Amino acid sequence: MQPLTWQEGVYAALKAAGIRQLGYVPDAGHAHLIKAAHADNDMRAVVMTTEEEGIALAAGAWLGGQRSALLMQSSGVGNCINMLSLPINCRMPLLMLVTMRGEWGEFNPWQVPMGTATRTVLEAAGVHVKRADHADEVAEMVAASASLAFDSAIPVAVLFSQKLIGAKVWVK
Amino acid sequence: MSIGLLDRRAVVARILRDPGEMLVVTGLGSATYDAGAAGDRPENFYLWGAMGGAVMIGLGLAIAQPSRRVLVITGDGEMLMGIGSLATAAAQAPDNLSVVVLDNAQFGETGAQTSHTGLGTNLAAVAAACGWLATADVSEMAGVESLAWRLRTERLFAVVRISSAEVPRFLPPRNGAVLTHRMHQALGVESS
Numbered sequence A: 001m002q003p004l005t006w007q008e009g010v011y012a013a014l015k016a017a018g019i020r021q022l023g024y025v026p027d028a029g030h031a032h033l034i035k036a037a038h039a040d041n042d043m044r045a046v047v048m049t050t051e052e053e054g055i056a057l058a059a060g061a062w063l064g065g066q067r068s069a070l071l072m073q074s075s076g077v078g079n080c081i082n083m084l085s086l087p088i089n090c091r092m093p094l095l096m097l098v099t100m101r102g103e104w105g106e107f108n109p110w111q112v113p114m115g116t117a118t119r120t121v122l123e124a125a126g127v128h129v130k131r132a133d134h135a136d137e138v139a140e141m142v143a144a145s146a147s148l149a150f151d152s153a154i155p156v157a158v159l160f161s162q163k164l165i166g167a168k169v170w171v172k
Numbered sequence B: 001m002s003i004g005l006l007d008r009r010a011v012v013a014r015i016l017r018d019p020g021e022m023l024v025v026t027g028l029g030s031a032t033y034d035a036g037a038a039g040d041r042p043e044n045f046y047l048w049g050a051m052g053g054a055v056m057i058g059l060g061l062a063i064a065q066p067s068r069r070v071l072v073i074t075g076d077g078e079m080l081m082g083i084g085s086l087a088t089a090a091a092q093a094p095d096n097l098s099v100v101v102l103d104n105a106q107f108g109e110t111g112a113q114t115s116h117t118g119l120g121t122n123l124a125a126v127a128a129a130c131g132w133l134a135t136a137d138v139s140e141m142a143g144v145e146s147l148a149w150r151l152r153t154e155r156l157f158a159v160v161r162i163s164s165a166e167v168p169r170f171l172p173p174r175n176g177a178v179l180t181h182r183m184h185q186a187l188g189v190e191s192s
Helices: A006-016 A028-038 A052-063 A074-080 A082-090 A109-124 A135-152 B008-015 B030-037 B054-064 B076-081 B084-092 B123-130 B141-153 B176-187
Strands: A019-024 A044-047 A067-073 A094-099 A128-132 A155-160 B023-026 B044-046 B070-075 B097-103 B134-138 B156-161
Touching: A006 A019, A006 A028, A006 A135, A019 A028, A019 A052, A019 B054, A028 A044, A028 A067, A028 A094, A044 B054, A044 B084, A052 A067, A052 A074, A052 A082, A052 A094, A052 B054, A052 B084, A052 B176, A067 A074, A074 A082, A074 A094, A074 A109, A082 A155, A082 B176, A094 A135, A109 A128, A109 A155, A128 A135, A135 A155, B008 B030, B008 B070, B008 B097, B008 B141, B023 B030, B023 B054, B030 B044, B030 B070, B030 B097, B044 B176, B054 B070, B054 B076, B054 B084, B054 B097, B070 B076, B076 B097, B076 B123, B084 B097, B084 B123, B097 B123, B097 B141, B123 B134, B123 B156, B134 B141, B141 B156
Parallel strands: A019 A044, A019 A067, A067 A094, A094 A155, A128 A155, B023 B044, B023 B070, B070 B097, B097 B156, B134 B156
Antiparallel strands: none
């Protein structure tokens, strides 16, 4: 049997953590998770128009007794800031998986400001931040971050480095 | 634009009369006060912030609790801030979710500035264009009677044209952890 890719490992970690709703704003780095969620009858994949919708979706899921996770790109983190008052005030868990842009071989300068600010902004808003740089640590980091978020009822973000995902290749 | 005449407290009291097991999420500001004034209960989850999030909270809750009716009650300003959530919720189309917007065409909490619904935006038309198959636009109390039933039995997006007259402030609980915990107790789910 082939060993799991790190993307498969992350999905398995979400399943093991009991995630039932997956809100996402698409990103190439999350493409495997999104496809796997849509193919899974026990997972509700929710495509969103903007990332802060996912913070509120997660709050509603938790109110109703379900666990959710959110997928977004670093550019979307800035959209979430005020909505993060919701899990923090309500003492709710939150698990965000964030693919990084603007930090490694980035072609598009418009990705750089938010990519540079991602960790600082999340921490300033009260989110615990973990960061995965290597393929062999990602699944375990997501599993541990899910435990931290759901067992302690706090918001946790896992940043997937752009080096890990691979810089977007632009072909003219 | 149609200027609303309905008394918001009377509208919400009618919509929430005999709520049974219905789960209610309210948008920040007057919708929260109206729902609290109609009778505080553990199945009510009041927002005091997180503007633009009411419909998405309702969506997550409706997906998690498919056997319960979920009703989102919010104002035109809160709905406008989360206007993309109308498309997101329509795409998921849970049968147990309805939304009612109390539309006075003003940002009442901040000094009664005219909102977009007073400048041409029709939220029921927006919802229909986002994929909500059933929408309603109510401006008379007689219509609220049938609306109250439809909100509990259909997947409905409704606008109710309310008066912008000031009503006495009613302040329901605002500790989010308490609101979450009591909802969990009412639903019999664990808080961690």
